[in-house]
Structure formats: structure tokens, C-alpha cells
Amino acid sequence: MTTPSDLYDLVIGPFAEFAFMRRGLVGVLALSLGAGPIGVFLMLRRMSLVGDAMAHAILPGAALGYLVAGLSLGFMTAGGLIAGFVVALLAGLVTRVTVLKEDAALASFYLISLAGGVVLVSLRGSNVDLLHVLFGSVLALDDPTLLLLATSASINLVVLAVLFRPLVLECVDPLFLRTVGKSGSVTHLGFLALVVLNLVAGFHALGTLLSVGLMMLPAFAARFWSATLEGMMAVATLVGIMSGCLGIILSYHLGTPTGPTIILCAGAIYLVSILIGRRNGLLIRFLPRAHLSA
Amino acid sequence: MITRLVLLAAFGLGISTSTVGAIEPIKTVASFSILADITKQIGGDRVSVDTLVGPEEDAHVYDPTPRDAVKIAVAKLVVINGLGFEGWIDRLIKLSAGAPKVTIASDGIVSHQTTIEGHERTDPHAWQDLRSVQIYARNIAESLIQIDPDHETLYRANLARYTEELATLDQDIRSAISAIPAERRKIVTTHDAFGYFAQAYGIEMIAPQGVSTEAEASAKDVARIIRQVKSEKIPAVFLENVSDHRLAERIATESGARMGGKLYSDALSKENAPAGTYIAMMKTNIRELTKALMP
Numbered sequence: 001m002t003t004p005s006d007l008y009d010l011v012i013g014p015f016a017e018f019a020f021m022r023r024g025l026v027g028v029l030a031l032s033l034g035a036g037p038i039g040v041f042l043m044l045r046r047m048s049l050v051g052d053a054m055a056h057a058i059l060p061g062a063a064l065g066y067l068v069a070g071l072s073l074g075f076m077t078a079g080g081l082i083a084g085f086v087v088a089l090l091a092g093l094v095t096r097v098t099v100l101k102e103d104a105a106l107a108s109f110y111l112i113s114l115a116g117g118v119v120l121v122s123l124r125g126s127n128v129d130l131l132h133v134l135f136g137s138v139l140a141l142d143d144p145t146l147l148l149l150a151t152s153a154s155i156n157l158v159v160l161a162v163l164f165r166p167l168v169l170e171c172v173d174p175l176f177l178r179t180v181g182k183s184g185s186v187t188h189l190g191f192l193a194l195v196v197l198n199l200v201a202g203f204h205a206l207g208t209l210l211s212v213g214l215m216m217l218p219a220f221a222a223r224f225w226s227a228t229l230e231g232m233m234a235v236a237t238l239v240g241i242m243s244g245c246l247g248i249i250l251s252y253h254l255g256t257p258t259g260p261t262i263i264l265c266a267g268a269i270y271l272v273s274i275l276i277g278r279r280n281g282l283l284i285r286f287l288p289r290a291h292l293s294a
Numbered sequence: 295m296i297t298r299l300v301l302l303a304a305f306g307l308g309i310s311t312s313t314v315g316a317i318e319p320i321k322t323v324a325s326f327s328i329l330a331d332i333t334k335q336i337g338g339d340r341v342s343v344d345t346l347v348g349p350e351e352d353a354h355v356y357d358p359t360p361r362d363a364v365k366i367a368v369a370k371l372v373v374i375n376g377l378g379f380e381g382w383i384d385r386l387i388k389l390s391a392g393a394p395k396v397t398i399a400s401d402g403i404v405s406h407q408t409t410i411e412g413h414e415r416t417d418p419h420a421w422q423d424l425r426s427v428q429i430y431a432r433n434i435a436e437s438l439i440q441i442d443p444d445h446e447t448l449y450r451a452n453l454a455r456y457t458e459e460l461a462t463l464d465q466d467i468r469s470a471i472s473a474i475p476a477e478r479r480k481i482v483t484t485h486d487a488f489g490y491f492a493q494a495y496g497i498e499m500i501a502p503q504g505v506s507t508e509a510e511a512s513a514k515d516v517a518r519i520i521r522q523v524k525s526e527k528i529p530a531v532f533l534e535n536v537s538d539h540r541l542a543e544r545i546a547t548e549s550g551a552r553m554g555g556k557l558y559s560d561a562l563s564k565e566n567a568p569a570g571t572y573i574a575m576m577k578t579n580i581r582e583l584t585k586a587l588m589p
Contacts, residue, residue: 014513014517017517018516018517018520018548019544019547019548020513020516020520020544020545020548021513021517023544024513137511137540137541139511139513139516139541139544140540140541140543140544141540141544142540142543142544145540248513251512251513251514252512252513252514252517253514254512254514255512255514255515256512256514257511257512258511258512258513261512
């Protein structure tokens, strides 16, 4: 039988005893606040894979920052942001002036960026170093990194609030904004910039590739719980926060690497949502009566 | 420059070319940077030393290249550590089709056992004990004398000078450590290379429990190290192998231990850096240890 003190040891104790656990938690909370809503927009605009592409595009910039100054927060952040923005802008340009569609343009530039990054890193010598960039560390969040995560989350929420209406319009009818004026591409680029910002903030905690997981998986899960945009954004943020808490606690008790554990928790919540989600969950689709009688 | 002058002098005196050939330095290959330095100390200008695993490179992940085979093919002498440190060397020598003399520098030292990845094995890192390195130097000197008996006096003189330096440093390290209060002579380190050092100089090197340096750390591992450092009152942690220095700093801050600097174990630094030679490396290590452990 679980007594209250067992529960305390299981859930609260680790956070009370260790500051690194509290810091990890705060970091993941900040990340979820920004990443959840962004993920929902990416999903609704059928850009779910764009997050992945941008993560790959950012990697070489971060790696370059690492080469110049080691594990420096400032250099790696600047490198990642610049690489991400450059790829987003170039892809936008190619989409506008050539026959290539956006997915192709984006894919081409992130591939170039990635290959360039790997070459750059290996020029310096060991490519073991690249692994440090691939996997961040939720457990090693120092004050400047936490501040960066919080700043990124704040910028995210403010910019999203400003861009909210045009973004919704674009989700519904991408052609409309383009026909009424230039604000369409401004919105689009602003949105991509937010994606980049989120991923760059995310790689300090989770690494470039896993930070996409905290962005997309909660959004997909949210799709099965709410039909409205606002609802999905709220659920996605909540799922992100839950995955973060659960992941950190599981990593503490089971001894599994923390970043991947968090993403696996998000994955588990997603799979459960597919099954029992209130909106279009498999259980409801195939057993409608059981649902009604329940 | 000096070699060139000697060559000019040789030609000027009309000495036959076969004698000139003998003035060319003995081509030597050392398996890693520390052995290369010791060989240079003994051989001086009489040897030219190529290194397979250079400064700041990791011998554990070394991958022989065709260029290394060429180095060995033209070498007269190959100096290796032995004790299983260079598992690849036999194949590489065979591949090179050369026939160098192979000197096992650690011949004659008292070796320790260690547990590597759960297996009991001979610990190869014997160079962390300065008295072992005196034997290393003697072995290398003997080999050079066999290959080049004409310069025996030079090698013997270099060996005597170097042995003297090693003995002095050995004493210095002992007195530095005896100045540290006995209960503070312990650190937590991820290095598995300091077994000989620990035994020779009486510093307890505690491996953090359950931390692999390759995989990403789990919250459990980090919590365990912090608890361990706190409960055993360990004054300093040397965790530069931990993949992220911010994690090491976190552990130090939270456990109240001092964060140690870089300890050199398997490789020298570049020449102008603090551990350009073996002696400089050992001096740097003892300085870092003293700094972290002195109350």
C-alpha cells in the first residue's frame, strides 16, 4: 500500500533534495510554454516535419559556435539562431523566385547546412564533440541557461499573441493573406523565426533533435482532446509540462538518460491519446456505444 | 640547425658518405605522446621521434592510418607502453612490413590490476608513477644503445640527467601531498587512469558510482554522485570527462565540493600548453590536485 510518505519520496523528495532536479523542471516548464502552441500551428499548417528540418539546420550553427568558443551559451545560441534564420530566409527566397516548393527548398538548405556542419566539426578533429550538441543536458541548467529558456518562452508568447490572427487565417486559407497583401510572408517568416528560437532554446536542455519532440508530440496528442485551436494549444502545453515532470522523475528513479525519457513520456501520452482521446480517439470511433453509455 | 652544421662539417672534412649516414638521427616511432617525450629526453638530437597518438588525442579510440604504417615501415625503433595499452600495435607492425626493434617501455615495472568495464585487467597507465617512468627511461636508453652503440655515453648521460629530474619531481610530489591534511587526500574523478598515481602517492581516487562517460547522464546518476560526495566529505571533484562541463559544475555546487581543473592522464597537451612534456604534465597535475585539496 502506498502511504503518503512513500508518495512524497517518489515525487516530491527528489525535487526537495536536489537543486538540479528543480532547475530541470523549471527549464522543461519554460520550454513547454513556448513549444506547445508552436507545435500546434506547425501541425495544423501541415508543417510537422519543418521542425525536424530546422533542427538539422540549426545544428551546424551551434556546432560552429562550439568550435569557436567551446560549450559557450552565447556562441552556441547565436550560431544556432543565425544558421536557422539563414536557412529559413533562403528557403523562402527560393520558394518565391523558383519553381521549387517550400518543402523542397527547406530540405535542400538544411541538408547543405548539416553536411557543412559535419565537415566543419571534423576539420577541428574529433567528431565526438558533436554529440554534446546533439544531446543537451536537462540536468546541467545553470542560471544563464535558465534565463535564456525563460526569455525565449516570453518572446514566444508575446509574438504569438501579436501574430495570432494572421496565423489563424493562414492555417485556414493560406492563399487569402497572400492575395490581400504582403503581410502573409511577414507572418510566415515571423513564425519560422519563432520555431528557430524555440529549437535553439530547446537544444540547451534537450539537444537539437530531441527538442523537436517536445514541440511536436504534445501537439499531436492535443489533436485528440480538443477541436478548437485555443483548446489544442492549452492541451499541448499541458502535455509538454506533464511529460517534463514525468520524464525527470522517471529518470531519477530508473536511471535512464533524462532528455530521451522526457520525450518518451510525451510519446506515451500521444499513444494513449490516440487510443482514448475524446476527439477521434480509436476507442470512441470503434466503440461509440460504450462511450455513450459510460 | 645544429644538424646542418654537423653535416657541413662532415662534408668539409671529407668524411665518407657511410659515416654521414650514421649522423642521420635514428628514426623512432612512439605509440603515444608521453613515450615520445621520454624518448626525446633520452635520445636528444640523435633520434627523430614520430608519434602515432599525438598530443591531446585519445589512445583508446585510436584508429591506425596508412600513414602510421609508413612511419613504422621506415623506423628503426618502435617504443610502446605494453601492458595491453596498444592492442593494435602487432597488427600495425606486420602491416607496415618493416622490421623495427620494438621496445616495451614498461618492461620490469610492478603492474597493478584494475577493473575495466567489469573485467579484471592489467592497468596500463603505469606512467602515472614517476618511479615506473625511471624504468621506462632506462628501457628506452638500453634500446637506443643497442641500435646505436657509438653514442652510448650520450644516452647514458641523458638517462642519468633525466632520472635525476624524475627522482626530484617524485620527491616534490610526495612533499606536496604530505602537506595536504590526511583526511582531505581524496577526490572523485571519472578518470580510470590514476590507479598507479593513487597507489604511489597516497591519494584516494573514487570513481563516481554508475556514471558512464559515454552515455548521457541520468538524474539518478547525478543524484548518487552528489550524495556520495556529501556523505564521504570528499573535498574535490575532477569530472572533466563528464560530457558537459555545466553538469560537472552543477555537481560541485550542489555537493559543496571544489571543482578540480584538468588532470592529464593519457596524453600530453600541445607544446606551448601546460603539459607539453611528461615532467610538465606531472607538475600540472600535482598543482591542480594541491589547489583543489588544500583547505
